[in-house]
Amino acid sequence: MKTNIIALCGKGGVGKTSISALITRILAENPGKKVLAIDADPSVGLASALGFHAGKTVDDIRNGLIADITGGMSGDKGEIVSRLDYEMFSALEEKGNIAFLAIGRPETEGCYCQVNNILRDIISAIAENFDHVVIDGEAGVEQINRRVMERVTHLVLVSDESKKGLTVAGTLLSVAENAVDYEMAGLILNRTRNVSDGAVIPEGIELLGALPEDDIIREADIGGTSMLHIPECPALQALRTCFAHMRISL
Numbered sequence: 001m002k003t004n005i006i007a008l009c010g011k012g013g014v015g016k017t018s019i020s021a022l023i024t025r026i027l028a029e030n031p032g033k034k035v036l037a038i039d040a041d042p043s044v045g046l047a048s049a050l051g052f053h054a055g056k057t058v059d060d061i062r063n064g065l066i067a068d069i070t071g072g073m074s075g076d077k078g079e080i081v082s083r084l085d086y087e088m089f090s091a092l093e094e095k096g097n098i099a100f101l102a103i104g105r106p107e108t109e110g111c112y113c114q115v116n117n118i119l120r121d122i123i124s125a126i127a128e129n130f131d132h133v134v135i136d137g138e139a140g141v142e143q144i145n146r147r148v149m150e151r152v153t154h155l156v157l158v159s160d161e162s163k164k165g166l167t168v169a170g171t172l173l174s175v176a177e178n179a180v181d182y183e184m185a186g187l188i189l190n191r192t193r194n195v196s197d198g199a200v201i202p203e204g205i206e207l208l209g210a211l212p213e214d215d216i217i218r219e220a221d222i223g224g225t226s227m228l229h230i231p232e233c234p235a236l237q238a239l240r241t242c243f244a245h246m247r248i249s250l
């Protein structure tokens with residue numbers, strides 16, 4: 001089984017978390033598929049967008065281990081790996097065919113590269129048990145690769161119609177082109193109000209689709225309703241059509 005690893009990147013506030021949650025929902029509508037949603041944003045918005053409660057994060061696990069090592073705990077690499085392996089599996093929250101994992105804060109002071117590498121390997125190993133992995137990333141894709149897992153297959157840039165948002169998307173793509181080995185990259189334009197407005201898409205970016213400004217999304221966020229439970233709505237419908245462009249079969 002080959003796992004699709006879909007990472008969402010883009011300027012702040014453009015809709016990455018909402019769209020990550022909706023992508024997770026659409027992928028999980030096929031009961032035969034398993035989906036892992038990873039929150040790589042320290043402010044853990046994806047948990048509430050999916051109705052999970054964000055317990056232990058990867059960062060908590062990492063800090064616990066580092067505290068034990070600096071407190072004098074000895075242990076060979078094998079023991080450390082099996083402890084981290086166990087803790088990571090217990091940090092996974094599951095609901096039906098969806099599992100959730102939060103990364104927590106980015107690297108703290110000091111370099112614990114070995115621990116970081118072990119954690120990344122464990123996340124990659126966990127990911128292999130899923131058909132799809134959706135990563136809501138605050139950071140650029142190269143940070144996702146460094147912190148979360150080595151490989152992203154689908155890079156989804158998200159932007160509103162603003163020049164600022166689209167410039168950030170263009171910059172992220174050019175960084176990713178040099179730093180990351182993904183299979184496809186494309187842009188989702190979010191919160192469009194009028195298709196004829198014609199936002200200027202940076203050259204070389206494939207447009208996957210446009211999601212309209214949608215009161216159901218906005219109200220769900222205000223009320224704290226999970227994106228798994230909102231009714232069918234225009235933004236959700238528009239997102240469904242993006243999957244063909246992403247070359248992902250549902």
Ligand SMILES: Nc1ncnc2c1ncn2[C@@H]1O[C@H](COP(=O)(O)OP(=O)(O)OP(=O)(O)O)[C@@H](O)[C@H]1O
Pocket residue numbers: 011012013014015016017018019041045138190191211212213214215217218219221222235
């Ligand atoms: N298509 C849409 N229609 C209406 N509101 C939307 C839509 N997409 C996102 N929003 C709203 O925009 C706000 C920002 O969305 P969201 O939190 O998903 O963005 P983000 O890119 O994850 O932000 P951050 O960079 O802070 O993590 C939220 O209040 C959300 O409900």
Ligand SMILES: [Mg+2]
Pocket residue numbers: 016017018041045136
């Ligand atoms: Mg977010």
